Amino acid sequence: MSGDVQEDNALQDALRRAGLRVTPQRMMVLAALAAGEGHMTADEIFDLVRREYPFLNRSTVYRTLDRLVELGLVAVTDLGEGVRQYELIGTQPHHHLICQRCGVTIDLADEVLQPLRARLQEEYGFAARMDHFAIFGLCRVCQPDGSSDD
Structure with missing residues (x-):
């Protein structure tokens, strides 16, 4: 160590x-x-x-x-x-998308959440601290109508 x-x-x-x-x-x-x-x-x-x-x-x-x-x-x-x-x-803060079915974790760039931060500040006067954020859902492969071919 x-x-x-x-x-x-x-x-x-x-x-x-x-x-x-x-x-x-x-x-x-x-x-x-x-x-x-x-x-x-x-x-x-x-x-x-x-x-x-x-x-x-x-x-x-x-x-x-x-x-x-x-x-x-x-x-x-x-x-x-x-x-x-x-x-x-x-x-740089980073975030994750986590599939609730298969458990895959996908890294999400901080820039994706910047518009949300700005909107929370503008509309609610709330300074969101989102250093490390996890969003749960289904990945492309696990979605019922999704397919893995692009």
């Missing part, structure tokens, strides 16, 4: 920009997220961190994740499995 120096420095800088102290616990959780492939549950993060730091408390991981989400460094989403999953927020 030990990241490279450049990655560690970037994570430390992100914590400082968010106004947080750089603590070993925060760095461990961020490093686990950086090492993970995409979305991870809190338990997966805890298990990964415990390999190197066996005395870490599970509640510390949960508290750290909550704080990182609150500060916008980590996104939390339920991708339809009833479990909160976490992911580092990169330089």
Whole structure:
């Protein structure tokens, strides 16, 4: 799980920009997220961190994740499995289309949601925070009248 120096420095800088102290616990959780492939549950993060730091408390991981989400460094989403999953927020927010039949997940560019953000602001005076959005439905293949040939 030990990241490279450049990655560690970037994570430390992100914590400082968010106004947080750089603590070993925060760095461990961020490093686990950086090492993970995409979305991870809190338990997966805890298990990964415990390999190197066996005395870490599970509640510390949960508290750290909550704080990182609150500060916008980590996104939390339920991708339809009833479990909160976490992911580092990169330089650009990203979103997902999730098929409720076959489970395929399709990445959705942030630009697609920009008109929705603008309309929510204009019509409702609501500044939507959509850093990591999941939209459920049926993919092209699973739609009753859909076909996979284009």
